[in-house]
Amino acid sequence: MSLIVHKYGGTSMGSTERIRNVAKRVAKWARAGHQMVVVPSAMSGETNRLLGLAKELAPERPDTAYYRELDMLAATGEQASSALLAIALQAEGLEAVSYAGWQVPIRTDSAYTKARIDSIDDARVRADLAAGKVVIVTGFQGVDEAGNITTLGRGGSDTSAVAVAAALKADECLIYTDVDGVYTTDPRIVPEARRLHSISFEEMLEMASLGSKVLQIRSVEFAGKYKVPLRVLSSFTPWDIPIEEEARSGTLITFEEDEDMEQAVVSGIAFNRDEAKISVLGVPDKPGIAAQILGAVADANIEVDMIIQNVGKEGRTDFSFTVHRNDYARTMDLLKEKVAPALGAQEVVGDAKICKVSIVGIGMRSHVGVASTMFRSLSEEGINIQMISTSEIKTSVVIDEKYMELAVRALHRAFGLDAE
Amino acid sequence: MSLIVHKYGGTSMGSTERIRNVAKRVAKWARAGHQMVVVPSAMSGETNRLLGLAKELAPERPDTAYYRELDMLAATGEQASSALLAIALQAEGLEAVSYAGWQVPIRTDSAYTKARIDSIDDARVRADLAAGKVVIVTGFQGVDEAGNITTLGRGGSDTSAVAVAAALKADECLIYTDVDGVYTTDPRIVPEARRLHSISFEEMLEMASLGSKVLQIRSVEFAGKYKVPLRVLSSFTPWDIPIEEEARSGTLITFEEDEDMEQAVVSGIAFNRDEAKISVLGVPDKPGIAAQILGAVADANIEVDMIIQNVGKEGRTDFSFTVHRNDYARTMDLLKEKVAPALGAQEVVGDAKICKVSIVGIGMRSHVGVASTMFRSLSEEGINIQMISTSEIKTSVVIDEKYMELAVRALHRAFGLDAE
Numbered sequence: 001m002s003l004i005v006h007k008y009g010g011t012s013m014g015s016t017e018r019i020r021n022v023a024k025r026v027a028k029w030a031r032a033g034h035q036m037v038v039v040p041s042a043m044s045g046e047t048n049r050l051l052g053l054a055k056e057l058a059p060e061r062p063d064t065a066y067y068r069e070l071d072m073l074a075a076t077g078e079q080a081s082s083a084l085l086a087i088a089l090q091a092e093g094l095e096a097v098s099y100a101g102w103q104v105p106i107r108t109d110s111a112y113t114k115a116r117i118d119s120i121d122d123a124r125v126r127a128d129l130a131a132g133k134v135v136i137v138t139g140f141q142g143v144d145e146a147g148n149i150t151t152l153g154r155g156g157s158d159t160s161a162v163a164v165a166a167a168l169k170a171d172e173c174l175i176y177t178d179v180d181g182v183y184t185t186d187p188r189i190v191p192e193a194r195r196l197h198s199i200s201f202e203e204m205l206e207m208a209s210l211g212s213k214v215l216q217i218r219s220v221e222f223a224g225k226y227k228v229p230l231r232v233l234s235s236f237t238p239w240d241i242p243i244e245e246e247a248r249s250g251t252l253i254t255f256e257e258d259e260d261m262e263q264a265v266v267s268g269i270a271f272n273r274d275e276a277k278i279s280v281l282g283v284p285d286k287p288g289i290a291a292q293i294l295g296a297v298a299d300a301n302i303e304v305d306m307i308i309q310n311v312g313k314e315g316r317t318d319f320s321f322t323v324h325r326n327d328y329a330r331t332m333d334l335l336k337e338k339v340a341p342a343l344g345a346q347e348v349v350g351d352a353k354i355c356k357v358s359i360v361g362i363g364m365r366s367h368v369g370v371a372s373t374m375f376r377s378l379s380e381e382g383i384n385i386q387m388i389s390t391s392e393i394k395t396s397v398v399i400d401e402k403y404m405e406l407a408v409r410a411l412h413r414a415f416g417l418d419a420e
Numbered sequence: 421m422s423l424i425v426h427k428y429g430g431t432s433m434g435s436t437e438r439i440r441n442v443a444k445r446v447a448k449w450a451r452a453g454h455q456m457v458v459v460p461s462a463m464s465g466e467t468n469r470l471l472g473l474a475k476e477l478a479p480e481r482p483d484t485a486y487y488r489e490l491d492m493l494a495a496t497g498e499q500a501s502s503a504l505l506a507i508a509l510q511a512e513g514l515e516a517v518s519y520a521g522w523q524v525p526i527r528t529d530s531a532y533t534k535a536r537i538d539s540i541d542d543a544r545v546r547a548d549l550a551a552g553k554v555v556i557v558t559g560f561q562g563v564d565e566a567g568n569i570t571t572l573g574r575g576g577s578d579t580s581a582v583a584v585a586a587a588l589k590a591d592e593c594l595i596y597t598d599v600d601g602v603y604t605t606d607p608r609i610v611p612e613a614r615r616l617h618s619i620s621f622e623e624m625l626e627m628a629s630l631g632s633k634v635l636q637i638r639s640v641e642f643a644g645k646y647k648v649p650l651r652v653l654s655s656f657t658p659w660d661i662p663i664e665e666e667a668r669s670g671t672l673i674t675f676e677e678d679e680d681m682e683q684a685v686v687s688g689i690a691f692n693r694d695e696a697k698i699s700v701l702g703v704p705d706k707p708g709i710a711a712q713i714l715g716a717v718a719d720a721n722i723e724v725d726m727i728i729q730n731v732g733k734e735g736r737t738d739f740s741f742t743v744h745r746n747d748y749a750r751t752m753d754l755l756k757e758k759v760a761p762a763l764g765a766q767e768v769v770g771d772a773k774i775c776k777v778s779i780v781g782i783g784m785r786s787h788v789g790v791a792s793t794m795f796r797s798l799s800e801e802g803i804n805i806q807m808i809s810t811s812e813i814k815t816s817v818v819i820d821e822k823y824m825e826l827a828v829r830a831l832h833r834a835f836g837l838d839a840e
Contacts, residue, residue, distance in 0.1 A: 016473055016476040016477050019477060020477060023477075050500060053436055053500075053504055054503075054504060054507050056436040057436050057439060057440060057443075057504060057507050057508045057511060058507050058508065058510065058511035063510070065506075065510060065515065065516070065517065066507065066510055068517070069503045069504075069506040069507045069510070069516075069517075069518060070503070070507070072499060072500075072502065072503035072506070072518055072520070073499075073500055073503035073504060073507075075499075076496035076497075076499050076500045076503075077496075079492060079493075079495075079496050079499075080470060080473075080492075080493050080496045082492065083474075083489045083490070083492035083493035083496075084473055084474060084477060084489075084493060086489040086492070087474050087477050087478050087486065087489045087490070087493075088477045088478065090478065090483075090485060090486055090489070091477060091478035095485065096485070096489075097485065097488070097489075098489060098492055100492070100569070102522070103567055103568075147523055148523075149520070
């Protein structure tokens, strides 16, 4: 007998028919003798509907009292779907009970709309599991020390599920979603993309942070911190496939680099086109330049991703970085009007039509020449590299947006990821 | 400065535009210097939508675990509208905060879907009021001793509002609804019906229990028990009418029979056609008959309204009572198959096509001949009276359903209730 946590996304909970399917699937696992905890998201569209009503009433504004009410509002979507799933499980003949975040309780800080989990009390859930019940823990939400409802941010139900699995020391946390696992890259771009049977936690973290949208990045961080075995799999397989088959499907996120792992040098290709690049040219090359530029950007609450500073010559250097495309115009204004004049920089140039393409793989640690293979295959396609950034297990390049698909396909092939 | 509780029904909260109007009205009261607590219902249609989803998943069944989940589900509707109202009030420039039932907390028993309020902790609300905030208390819901969410049954937000007003010793509880007060009878039946400026608590209780649907009967009982001054008024007057005018509008439910009260003998005519009558004929006239008949009915969980037993003759008597029309067939079966044979009764007859018409008035205490005026005016219209039941301040008759409108109009005129 194992203790298993299932998490179902909004699409999987999108209608009463789908909720009934979820209930049948959970019932299959419970009948196989497993202790079951289920974390459902709100029915798809519900969170947007609720927040849409709020927007009709008042423009969004950075105000704690306002964010508190947004959380009161948004938290109702998950509470409703949890109760509905409990009812569906009862209709399957199981004993089932649902708990809102505050009932568990799942304790968080008070950062409304993006709260972080501090602790989870497992007593109530354990008592129910011991009594043979399926326990539904409402995702996406918690309660702060003063008893206010908080939410964990978009995709927060992934984090709820992993945190609950960690608190209960679950044997495995299964994230059911509308894709059937983690792929070497997006199959919509590269039809030859393969599903990975397993991926290391560190690779998954890079994939998530680089734009692969299978899992919320904080849930991966959480899984890493507490060593929660995590599996991403599809909720659209028939609910009655054999449990052994289901338990091996999808992609397992592992924490041990054991012998059995796929030994590819590069595990996947990630990409995103949400960024824009900005360069401050001809900056006097002296200590404190980076701090002055990025300090001003941070003060304006703009997040920076890649940062590049090249060696200078003739007493001047160029400084480049990327920001989210939504912040591009604002950042350019800030630099041109305030930062560059103060620094005595020669020019500020930028480009919003870029994309970032990354290769990710634990094998890069022990294999030389991986980056150069990447650069060569891009060059063979005639793609100019604008920026390069590396870490231990990934290499990212910024290129012209129009070459994105071409680059991803070329790299997928170059690193032997195409399905045979 | 007064402490005022406002309650807004589902229709008043039915769209973001209406929620904005509610916020403007509450803001007007707050700016006039009053401490404001607001209890909103779910947006109209929302509770039905949620319970409809539950019904798609499982047929309703009398099961505590199931009812618990229904309450988890239904409670989300009010929580969402409370948060939306807080956001709308903030947009009006007021400080506002919303609390779910468990956050106040409003403590109830564990009778899911029809829980009763045990106590309300006023500390949190009082602290916010003292800090100048408008406090929104989510209606319809509470929390039991074990921390489960409970709901108070249909119309329960009225009861929440009155209970909160009682706990806070509010100066007045204003129930905003889609009618502009309590009428002498339903204006859809009698166009000459008049709005009452005030009505005594006891009369309101009779009107509510006799089918007048302005207020949930438990909220009236609660108001009576704790002497909460209650006013029923319209949420569809323009929000910016002068506050003095608004404070005098609608119908005040009073607890003192003071000189100023309207001195009509009869205050209103109530009616309903939700009942059916059943007679057990030729029952042996001996002690314990009523207990045997009604005991069997109560054991089947069927509620009985009017009960009539006439003096017997020749050792036999007839016993009649009314039940809700939905329970008619079930009650007839029970009596015919089990009760009548066991009692040695001669016959069981019934009629579902009846209605009950009642006159209500505190003046009946001190005026003689009120009932006979009622019977005479019905007789003048050729309406046969099938059953009669009286209490201190009301007289009810059961008549053929088809005469209902005729009877109500005749009585309205006979007791001088028609508007001049």
